[in-house]
Amino acid sequence: MASTARRDAPEPPDFGILKRLARDQLIYLLEQLPGRKDLFIEPDLMSPLDRIANVSVLKQHEVDKLYRVENRPAPSTSDQLCFLVRPRVRTMRYIADIVNADKMSGRSRKYKIIFSPQKFYACEMVLEEEGVFGDVTCDEWSFYLLPLDEDIISMELPEFFRDYFLEGDHRWINSVARALQLLNSLYGPFSRVYGIGRCAKMSYELWRDLEEESENDGQGRKPEIGNIFLMDRDMDYVTALCSQVVYEGLVDDTFRIKCGSVDFGPEVTSSDKSIKVLLNAQDKIFSQIRNEHFSSVFGFLSQKSRNLQAQYDRRQGMDIKQMKNFVSQELKGLKQEHRLLSLHIGACESIMKKKTKQDFQEMIKVEHALLEGFDIRESTSFIEEHIDRQVSPIESLRLMCLLSITENGLIPKDYRSLKTQYLQSYGPEHLLTFHNLKRIGLLTEQAAGETLTAVESRVSKLVTDRAAGKITDAFNSLAKKSNFRAISKKLSLIPRVDGEYNLKMPPDMAYVFSGAYTPLSCKIVEQVLERRGWQGLEEVVRLLNGNEFAMADGAPEDGAGGDAQRVVVAVFLGGCTFSEIAALRFLGKERGCRFIFLTTAITSSARMMEAMAEAKA
């Protein structure tokens, strides 16, 4: 995306140290259990662990065999067992069963549980109840932050979303606060802090608390990061629910990027084996297309393959010496490029095939109509048909949620009929899914017979102290239109473009949704950074239900403070999508600043929907 940046964005800080710290601490913890031992690893921790250590590192620290923590008795014969786990009740019972089975058979071993990123009291309670407290030793591996890429750091806590937003459990807030503290101590001090959302505010307060009592004042250190912006996922569900059309987002939606890498199956590799590929800035092909709208990717790839062909063709007519040079200096790079190019072409092809089959074009049209708020009836029938035809249950759910959020709830008749048909198509047990979606507010029913006066009184309750005089205005925007509509209007999220939206040289962040919609979350970030606070955004804040904050602790004036003032950590509590990442990267290029993404996990509409389902115990 060749945009004319006014000034170049600063390079991101080196986050490699986060990996080294995590690895070193893990090794330190393993050394606390000297001698040979078998290591049991929680499946969710395997990929993150793979990113910071490998088998030989573990072997060097006397790890004998590796097992996966699962619901099966462990065949291990070692005298020392070490468990590397997330703090979960279920896992505690699994471990307790092993310990108790050993006790029954009169076998004595040493057990150590390493909790990542922290231990919960509830886990200890279970160990106590099961009668194994004291038989096991516990430790914490403070592995809060995993750098997935030069500008993405993940906490790898996908359960954060459900735990906080659905169950109302604040268990991860401490982890977030500690993660912020760590980041601040390494790359800060951050001079400006902005945020919106209840969880953002609580995390901020707890982090402040931790900072206050630590002796580390960080004075005199030159910060590498100057700004931080915290946002709750529920400030903007709409963006996360839209189909992604930037390359990285599409790859994620189609193949699922897991911990920064993806498994390309035989349909992509055009061979009989799968290949696991790391997708990051080091991939020279990927780094150039990841943020592009899918339509621009083809052109780029074919240009690349022509160039590559030309470079290979130069061999003809080379003499021996030149050839030797070519082989020793260029061939390796070319081969690497060739390999990547064919993978991404294969991926594009596979995406195209899948999307064409799925009526993707029609679906995008429906999404755009929902975002703009017209043709509601037709969109509803489209969703209905989608359900009737038993097309993907996740997609159907996603579209219903998008309809609900943009319309501020479904009208009762539609809600009932869509729900009934959904249960008939995908199974009655989804009754539980609907209940969850209602609780979290993703799929709701407009209160029956909600008259204008009822809405009005509710609205006036919301606004009394702030804008009493504007009740009528506010009411007008709320009565028929949902908050989303009002916000969308207020922030001009739907670009009005004369003529064709230029996807190859996009004018704004809306390109990540084909020019049809500017992601709300990113727009808020843009506005607040521009205004250095929330002034002038009162109405938007009110529509988003408040909980905004802005702090400037001895922030240097404009110009001072150097590059750090142009580096912003965008913290997404509850997950962040690749579309949002692409949009903010674009904004960064435009404004000459650098965004670093800190998220509880990379998310997508499918992951969000799946988190709402009830699974077997």
Add this chain to the structure above:
Amino acid sequence: MSRARADEEEYWHSSKFRAFTFDDEDDELSQLKESKRAVNSLRDIVDDDDDDLEKVSWSGEPVGSISWSIKETASSSSSSLEGRDTSLQKGSSSYAALPKQVSSYSLSSLFKAFSDTGVKNYAPELRRPRAEYKDYSNDWSPRDTVRRMQRGKVCSLERFRSLQDKMVLLDEAVAGHDGNVITAVLIFLKRTLRREVLFRELEVRQVALCHLIHFLKETGEQKLLLDLLRFLDRTEEVALSQYREHLNIQDVEKKREFLKGCIGLPFSAEDISHIQDHYTLLERQIIIETNDRHLAMAGQSEIFRKYPRKASILNMPLVTTLFYSCFYHYTEAEGTFSSPTNLKKTFKIPDKQYVLTALAARAKLRAWEDVDALLTTKNWLGYTKKKAPIGFHRVVEILQRNNAPVQVLQEYVRLVEDVETRLNLATKYKCHDVVIDTYRDLKDRIQLMAYKCKVERGSAEEEKINSLLSNMQIRWKN
């Protein structure tokens, strides 16, 4: 909110969203294919010596990665011991070539160095904050107790004995924002308070209440959870929470019994019918499954011999069951439980859904006359008419997916109402007659002439085009 029709038209016809289409196979995909060819042709030059390829095992995990190694342990633990050893060696040796960036110095000393020099505090949790010097005092205020617990320190809560003290502690925990500590306090309260007292206090403390509910869900204390929900008068949640248990019942007979019991639970009026349906559905499935398994084993029924069942119908959604019934039991009388019409009636399946499913099932069997009958209606005068509640473009799509012959396809393509869609479909599936007739009706001579090159030389279609083009009666628009 709703805009003028004209506005919408303009919106969809504006070029804004045309820049990119997934349907546009001609353009983008061929471009892609070309690039692919180019890249593939280079394969000969780039011999696959894998030197910069990641080593990947059969499962796709890079060899030597932790996930890979775990799979190895898992698979080899059932096989011989020797096998495991070699595989593990392989795992480590493939990494031996890699540069070792592992810290060469002892880690304990590293961490010591950090705290000693105090240059920069990389690992806050390994350091002793000043507050810790008071560790051995027993007189923590509720606030300090909560703070200490937030830092992961063990703290006895036993001295909070009066209800007031307990609640101050709980409120402090909530104010501290750390869910882990809130839950810890709740565990203590749950142990030291009668449940009614605890429930009463939590009723006015929503955040704490959420934590207790979540905790009870996780630890599986179903009885206490239900008591709590009942106390709070959250009857619908009581019902749902009980209903949820059916997910863990494997045995279908037991599950059926359980669901029967669920019907009496205090669901909302709307949900009660869903629960009833769930029960009835499983009941039906059990009957059908028993019968059909028997039929299939006996080998008497042709349909089961020709199309063996791939899976049992138990626990499938209603629509899947309907499909199954349309596939195997289409002609049965309404009286039998397995007949499609019976299902339709029992579960009040809407017409649209019924037709869609039946169509898919019959098309899969290539029973075109059933398809025809399904879409034919008679009016009161006895005239027959084709009608599709789902739109004929969908009918075409379903038939095409099941490789319907052109003659069959053609008939329905012709019935697609929207001219543009009809032309698209007809062209795509080579229903020449429909294309020709449509152009004739549109009086589009130019398109018709252009289409001539798409039909076979000397075919009936070509003849038809020629005769149309030479027909002086038609007033062409161009």
